[in-house]
Amino acid sequence: MGNNNAKVKKWIQENKNKGIRLLKKLVQEPSLQGNERSSQAIIIEKCRQLGMEIDIWEPNGAELLKHPYFVSPRTTFLDSPNVVGVLKGTGGGKSLLLNGHIDVVPEGDITQWEMDPYSAEVKDGKLYGRGSTDMKGGNVALLLAIQAIKDSGIQLKGDVIFQSVIEEESGGAGTLATILRGYKADGAIIPEPTNMKIFPKQQGSQWFKIDIYGRIAHGGTRYEGVSAIEKAMTVINHLLKLEMIRNGAINDPLYKNTPIPVPINIGKIHGGTWPSSVPDVVTIEGRMGVAPEETIDHAKADMQQWLKKLAEIDKWFEEHPVELEWFGARWVPGTIEPDHELMNLLKNSFKQVKGKDPIIEASPWGTDGGLLTAVGNIPTIVFGPGTTEVAHYPNEYIELERMFETAEIIAQTILAWCEVSED
Amino acid sequence: MGNNNAKVKKWIQENKNKGIRLLKKLVQEPSLQGNERSSQAIIIEKCRQLGMEIDIWEPNGAELLKHPYFVSPRTTFLDSPNVVGVLKGTGGGKSLLLNGHIDVVPEGDITQWEMDPYSAEVKDGKLYGRGSTDMKGGNVALLLAIQAIKDSGIQLKGDVIFQSVIEEESGGAGTLATILRGYKADGAIIPEPTNMKIFPKQQGSQWFKIDIYGRIAHGGTRYEGVSAIEKAMTVINHLLKLEMIRNGAINDPLYKNTPIPVPINIGKIHGGTWPSSVPDVVTIEGRMGVAPEETIDHAKADMQQWLKKLAEIDKWFEEHPVELEWFGARWVPGTIEPDHELMNLLKNSFKQVKGKDPIIEASPWGTDGGLLTAVGNIPTIVFGPGTTEVAHYPNEYIELERMFETAEIIAQTILAWCEVSED
Numbered sequence: 001m002g003n004n005n006a007k008v009k010k011w012i013q014e015n016k017n018k019g020i021r022l023l024k025k026l027v028q029e030p031s032l033q034g035n036e037r038s039s040q041a042i043i044i045e046k047c048r049q050l051g052m053e054i055d056i057w058e059p060n061g062a063e064l065l066k067h068p069y070f071v072s073p074r075t076t077f078l079d080s081p082n083v084v085g086v087l088k089g090t091g092g093g094k095s096l097l098l099n100g101h102i103d104v105v106p107e108g109d110i111t112q113w114e115m116d117p118y119s120a121e122v123k124d125g126k127l128y129g130r131g132s133t134d135m136k137g138g139n140v141a142l143l144l145a146i147q148a149i150k151d152s153g154i155q156l157k158g159d160v161i162f163q164s165v166i167e168e169e170s171g172g173a174g175t176l177a178t179i180l181r182g183y184k185a186d187g188a189i190i191p192e193p194t195n196m197k198i199f200p201k202q203q204g205s206q207w208f209k210i211d212i213y214g215r216i217a218h219g220g221t222r223y224e225g226v227s228a229i230e231k232a233m234t235v236i237n238h239l240l241k242l243e244m245i246r247n248g249a250i251n252d253p254l255y256k257n258t259p260i261p262v263p264i265n266i267g268k269i270h271g272g273t274w275p276s277s278v279p280d281v282v283t284i285e286g287r288m289g290v291a292p293e294e295t296i297d298h299a300k301a302d303m304q305q306w307l308k309k310l311a312e313i314d315k316w317f318e319e320h321p322v323e324l325e326w327f328g329a330r331w332v333p334g335t336i337e338p339d340h341e342l343m344n345l346l347k348n349s350f351k352q353v354k355g356k357d358p359i360i361e362a363s364p365w366g367t368d369g370g371l372l373t374a375v376g377n378i379p380t381i382v383f384g385p386g387t388t389e390v391a392h393y394p395n396e397y398i399e400l401e402r403m404f405e406t407a408e409i410i411a412q413t414i415l416a417w418c419e420v421s422e423d
Numbered sequence: 424m425g426n427n428n429a430k431v432k433k434w435i436q437e438n439k440n441k442g443i444r445l446l447k448k449l450v451q452e453p454s455l456q457g458n459e460r461s462s463q464a465i466i467i468e469k470c471r472q473l474g475m476e477i478d479i480w481e482p483n484g485a486e487l488l489k490h491p492y493f494v495s496p497r498t499t500f501l502d503s504p505n506v507v508g509v510l511k512g513t514g515g516g517k518s519l520l521l522n523g524h525i526d527v528v529p530e531g532d533i534t535q536w537e538m539d540p541y542s543a544e545v546k547d548g549k550l551y552g553r554g555s556t557d558m559k560g561g562n563v564a565l566l567l568a569i570q571a572i573k574d575s576g577i578q579l580k581g582d583v584i585f586q587s588v589i590e591e592e593s594g595g596a597g598t599l600a601t602i603l604r605g606y607k608a609d610g611a612i613i614p615e616p617t618n619m620k621i622f623p624k625q626q627g628s629q630w631f632k633i634d635i636y637g638r639i640a641h642g643g644t645r646y647e648g649v650s651a652i653e654k655a656m657t658v659i660n661h662l663l664k665l666e667m668i669r670n671g672a673i674n675d676p677l678y679k680n681t682p683i684p685v686p687i688n689i690g691k692i693h694g695g696t697w698p699s700s701v702p703d704v705v706t707i708e709g710r711m712g713v714a715p716e717e718t719i720d721h722a723k724a725d726m727q728q729w730l731k732k733l734a735e736i737d738k739w740f741e742e743h744p745v746e747l748e749w750f751g752a753r754w755v756p757g758t759i760e761p762d763h764e765l766m767n768l769l770k771n772s773f774k775q776v777k778g779k780d781p782i783i784e785a786s787p788w789g790t791d792g793g794l795l796t797a798v799g800n801i802p803t804i805v806f807g808p809g810t811t812e813v814a815h816y817p818n819e820y821i822e823l824e825r826m827f828e829t830a831e832i833i834a835q836t837i838l839a840w841c842e843v844s845e846d
Contacts, residue, residue, distance in 0.1 A: 108639060109639075109704065112639075209698075218787070219686060219710040220626070220688075220710070220787035221686075221787045221788075222686045223686070229689050233660075236656065260646050263643060266650065266695075267699055267700050268697070269694055270692065271692050271693075272690045273691065275688070276630065276710035278688060279690055279691065282692065287642040287698050329699070388644065389644070394639065
């Protein structure tokens with residue numbers, strides 16, 4: 001086994017350029033929602049090279065719609081294929097699922113980027129671009145790990161199931177579709193950008209929309225109306241208080257270094273139709289964090305009840321209550337036992353490669369791991385090379401050395417978990 | 424003279440149906456910006472019947488663009504004619520300009536209307552429809568006044584210049600074009616919907632847009648970003664304080680019954696692109712009132728300087744200053760001397776017709792009177808039959824009796840101001 005670890009280390013050391021080339025190609029394809037197919041084509045070709053059994057399909061919207069865990073702004077996935085590549089083992093070992101999403105979030109305000117977001121420029125050991133950290137760099141680490149094993153002539157007992165899924169950024173319909181298609185495993189790793197921290201617990205989250213009402217009037221006699229913008233400010237302050245109360249109640253040591261474990265984020269606001277009219281409706285949209293051991297329904301009830309208290313702060317809300325809607329994306333929370341064997345193997349591989357113990361924390365965001373746990377019943381760990389702070393940011397980058405270290409840690413974990421066949 | 428007043432009163436009493444018919448036809452033509460021509464055709468035919476010298480022209484966008492007082496979202500006025508009808512006097516009397524706009528604001532949310540906005544239904548003495556109050560009812564009052572004089576066989580010394588202009592709702596390019604075409608007079612009346620109050624002073628107003636910056640982050644680690652929505656709340660509170668300071672300094676008795684004489688209205692807000700991202704830009708749009716004796720430039724400087732103080736409240740604004748832009752519509756403020764002869768004659772006519780003194784106030788909004796005063800140098804009063812509270816609202820209406828009373832008051836004012844020729 002020590003010999004096999006040395007082989008994969010050597011292979012990764014000698015084939016870094018392969019990893020950089022693959023990541024460049026992936027980042028250069030802007031795989032925004034609905035536009036994933038050219039990135040997936042690159043993944044498919046890589047899986048073919050690796051001799052995997054390849055499964056490519058467009059998730060069935062009609063079937064997904066019937067599932068209680070389905071969320072997505074869309075219901076057809078035409079031209080947005082999921083890709084699964086299976087490296088078959090000889091049998092007798094445990095199977096490992098390696099899941100990464102191919103979709104990226106929009107680049108945002110282009111003026112804040114110092115380079116083309118899809119240029120994949122390399123500078124000072126970092127590769128820049130939308131999706132580099134979240135999470136194409138993680139996906140490349142997975143593929144390098146598999147290739148290192150394969151090209152070193154190592155044959156595994158257990159299956160390795162590599163998944164390149166769509167829709168993670170919109171709530172996980174891609175991963176849900178893999179579960180419904182029958183993909184199972186004894187354990188799973190998702191290399192989301194954790195700064196190489198290991199997350200045995202992942203918080204969930206869900207999007208909400210609140211309509212806040214005012215009364216229209218001419219701006220010149222604005223005192224005859226009621227500004228929905230001013231009322232929205234009251235609502236936002238009220239939500240900030242709810243966030244404080246909910247987070248004050250969390251004392252999980254895995255969150256001890258996190259300023260706000262499960263934030264309530266107001267991400268969008270819009271309202272009013274005319275500069276010189278008093279606005280009569282404002283809509284805010286946001287994301288509510290759900291603690292790893294909390295249920296989605298519990299968090300929903302928390303907010304619903306809290307919003308009712310608005311009438312105590314301002315009588316206006318008594319006759320003009322705000323309207324709360326849960327919409328769009330939702331990520332189910334998930335946990336794995338802290339002393340699960342996969343956890344121990346991953347921590348051990350980390351220590352061997354990095355020469356120190358890993359940081360174990362709970363995640364600041366949801367991942368598809370919640371679905372793998374709750375629906376697929378697959379114990380899942382989130383651990384990846386990307387830089388948490390730059391995910392969804394302008395000038396997103398990944399530190400390439402971390403990608404190679406992660407590849408090696410995952411390769412070692414695969415060897416230990418799936419076991420090597422001596423045949 | 425008493426005899427002439429009695430004649431016009433009698434004519435109006437006996438010809439109310441003419442006024443209602445004319446108003447119906449005008450309201451039934453939706454004279455939204457760019458669609459004024461069919462309403463103007465009705466006005467032109469009326470001016471022809473009244474034996475006026477008629478001038479019809481499309482304002483010259485290229486010429487207007489060079490003028491410092493020009494504002495409009497468009498620069499060509501093809502198919503959007505201005506109409507002026509002049510009732511020539513025999514000479515020796517003062518001339519009077521009667522100005523009304525033919526454009527109407529959009530009907531807005533159609534579901535809030537209890538009838539077709541362009542049906543011109545009459546019910547319980549009210550005629551309903553977009554533009555009925557703002558301000559086709561006022562225009563009909565002007566035309567009835569002129570017709571009452573004409574059909575009573577009265578010959579005036581001074582000219583009466585009737586103007587049916589486009590573009591008032593977008594900042595007055597139509598009235599500006601009449602001034603540039605050379606129309607002048609010794610005084611002017613604009614029958615905007617004042618609830619039959621007399622406005623010797625009109626506030627101005629101008630639209631502004633403020634971009635407020637934050638720093639994007641993932642919503643799950645929102646503490647690593649800076650919310651532009653929260654910063655916008657600081658800016659809005661800061662603007663409310665400016666409004667308070669500016670209005671605290673106004674002690675004009677004409678504003679004594681107005682809760683906020685020159686409001687700063689925030690009419691629109693939008694920002695953020697993703698519910699689970701910290702928003703990095705929020706834009707607010709609004710309308711700043713300009714006091715009747717203030718200049719547009721003074722008000723602008725007030726806001727510009729006030730926004731600089733944001734850095735004292737929150738250091739964030741030191742490195743991320745907000746960006747202020749003046750855009751879209753602007754209405755110049757205007758005043759007439761309170762003891763101007765036209766004021767006295769109008770007040771006197773009001774008392775004769777209504778049997779009580781008129782309410783004299785300063786206006787809560789801008790009108791084309793600001794341009795007539797500032798650019799045309801024509802002392803202007805705003806006084807009209809429409810209901811202030813329903814202008815720009817769903818279910819807009821005008822009380823028909825007020826329209827006839829206003830016609831009579833204006834007819835009497837014309838007789839006294841322009842004087843009757845005894846030839």
